[in-house]
Amino acid sequence: MSDAIISGRRSRQLGGTVLLAPATLVVLIMLAAPLALLVRYSFNRFSPTDLMIAAVTPENYVRFFTDPFYLEVMRTTIGVALLSTVLCLILGLPIGWRLSRMRPPWRGIFIFAMIMPLFVSSTVRALGWMILFARGGVLDLGSSYFFQRHFEMQFSSTGVVIGIVSANLPYMVLMAQSVFAGIDDRLSEAARGLGAAPVRAFWRVIWPLAIPGIAIATIMCLILGMNAYATPILLGGPRFQMMAPLVYWEFGTNNNWPFASALAFVLMATTLLLAVVAHTLVPRRYRA
Amino acid sequence: MTARSLPSNRRDSLARQILEVGGRWGAHAALVIGIVAIFLPLVLTLYISFFDETLVTFPPRGYTLNWYARIPEEFGKPIWTSLRIAVVAVFFALLVGVPAGIGLSRYRFPGRGLISTLLLAPLTVPGIAMGLGIYVFAIWVQLSFGMRLAGSLGLMILAHLLITLPWVVRLCLASLTNHDRSTEDAAASLGASPLMVIWRVTLPAMVPGIVAGGLFAFIVSFENLEMTIFLINPGTNTLPNAVLQHLTYSTDPLIAAVAVIQMAIVGAALLLLDRLVRLDQVAS
The missing domain is CATH 1.20.5 (Single alpha-helices involved in coiled-coils or other helix-helix interfaces)
Incomplete structure (x- = not known):
């Protein structure tokens, strides 16, 4: 047995x-x-003639943290990621709420329409904004026609933030709609029956139940914003720099693998740090 | 309701009403802005693709479908490359991922959480880091063992296997969560070998999940850019990278038509998926 x-x-x-x-x-x-090999290479030394020399030196990391140019690129990256994530929250929650309370045929259609852009390449999604923003694009032509003046984006980061929000918003909407749909309408009815106004009923009853799911979507938006590649290249203009394109540049154009590896790790570590901070901002009792 | 009808609460309820109406209008505004932000670029791309102009100029001379006819000649090669990579990667992802899905759902063992985290990790590791890592690793293997990997289609397919695998595992796991194990026990007690049980009982129950996983894997591979750019050589340019290269020097109706084709392929795959799984629960 x-x-x-x-x-x-x-x-x-x-x-x-x-x-x-x-x-x-x-x-x-x-x-x-x-x-693992990337970690190892990030401690190697770069030479223009031999490309990579085996070593154990922190110089790539030192270079990143002492050069104002790279720190500025990191600041831009974090700024764009944070701003686009906040905008995704502001826009995504109402849309998610409305979707979750829609009647069956429309709900399915809208959910499908939200999912489709998620899986389309970032280049395709940037294209529409390029047609709008570019010199000779829709806004430029309209502005030249009506105001005899060229349209120029005030800051190159504006277009990038818009592009990233447009790309990441469906994540927030879908997550919000799925958590809101899981919350019984009778809960808010009960709160209102006890005298709470709808706004108060939302913040005191529904929001706390939705927090764990929303936190996951927020962290997802942060990760995607930090690592955006095609959007900054296509919508930011030639002088605009973010981390992911910089990694590719150091690898492809400068052939500096050690520094590219170090950059990739600094980017991953910063992204992780932001995700952890975002996680700790959620009150403990609401964590997933 | 009750609070609003009481006279002593009238001023309070007015403030609430203002807040409520403001909140509702704010929510409406966010709804409109958000929907525009998501769909305006896609709709604009569709519109531009019909322009009878070589550059984007308003108003166009007329509308034409000619740009679509020129796609095979201009982008045929990268489309073919992307399709080949995606199909082969999906085949291997199913071969490796379906058993992994069965294994994860069927067995409870120490380290199971770790393995499931590991198998789903390619979903959250940035594509840039994966691409750079895989490229330098391929060069290292090449220098150490003399295998020519970098720039080959084989390496590209292996890399795409990595990013498609989590989708197959996830969808297979999901398709087995409500699977009743008693039918497997019944088959086993009637003398079916473990392999026979999997082949005749478990796999047929998983078919929707397997097809859905394969379709998601196909889309993810076909549309991947961030990881793929590190592994491309001139002979194996993929569609998303060809689009990126074209866009860095020109925005024209031709590239809009290519983008529309990409959207159509993704849309068609998702329509199929919609019949198999609850899209809102598995897609994000």
Whole structure:
């Protein structure tokens, strides 16, 4: 009897290993090993002639944290990510709420319409804004026609923030609609029956229930904003710099792998730090 | 309701009403701005793609479908490359991911949480870091073992396998959460071997999840840019990168038509998905 149990457990272990090993290997080889090698390379030295020299030196990180140019790029990146995330919250919550209270055929149609842009490449989504904002674009032509003046974006970051909000907003909307849809209407009815105005009923009853889901979407928007690549290139203009394009530039144009690796890690670490800070801002009892 | 009808609360209720109306209008404004922000660029792209002009000029001389006819000649190669990469990557992602989904849903063992986190990690690691890492790793393997990897289609497919795998695992897991294990036990007690149980009982129950995972994997691979740019060589340019390169020097109706085709492919895949799974719960 006990033999059968043991052999059963052993065959189950074997089954689990056989089923899970290939996928785990793929992720270990294609993700864990490359990232580990990146850490190692970020401590190497760069030389214009030999490209990379094996070393253990913090100079790439020192260079990043002492050069005002790179710090400015990081500041821009964080600023754009934070601003676009706040805008996603402000715009996404009302849309999510309305979606969650829509009648069946429309609700499905709107949800579908929100999901579609999520999976379209960032270049495709930037294209529409380029047509609007660019010199010779829609706004420029309109402005030249009506005011005899060229349209010029005041700050190059404005277009980038708009592009990122436009790309990330569906995440917030979908998450908000799914948490709001899970909240029973009778809860807010009860609050209003007890004398709370709708606004108060929302903030005191529904919002606390929605916080964990909204926090996840907020962190997602932050991560995507910090790592935006095509949007800053296409909408920010030639002098606008964010971290992700900078990593590619150091890698592709300067061939400076050690510094590109260090930049990639600083970007990942900062993103993680922001996500953790955003997480701790959520009151403990509301965390997912 | 009761508070509003009491006279002693009238002033209070007026303030509340103002707040309420303000809140409602604010919410309406946010709704309109948000919807415009999401859909205006897509609609504008669709509109521009019909322009009978070589550059975007208003008003256009007329409207034409010619730009769509020119896509095969101008973008045929990158579209073909992207399709090939996506199809092969999806095939391997299903081959590796479906068993992993079964394994994760069926067995409880120490380290299960770790493995599931690991398998879903490619969803949250930035594409830039993955691309750079995979490229330098390929060069390292090349220098250490003499395998030519960098710039090859094989490496690209392996990298796309990595980013598509979590979608397959996730959708397979989701399709098994409500799966009744007793049918498997019944099959086993009637003498079916473990493999036979999986093949005849578990897999058929998973079909919607498998197809959905495959479709998501296809879209994710077909549209990926951030990781892919590190692995491209001139012979294997993908569609999203070809679009990016074109956009850095020109915005014209041709590229708008290419963008519309991309949207159409994604839209068609999602329409299929909509029949298989609850999109709002699995997509984000």
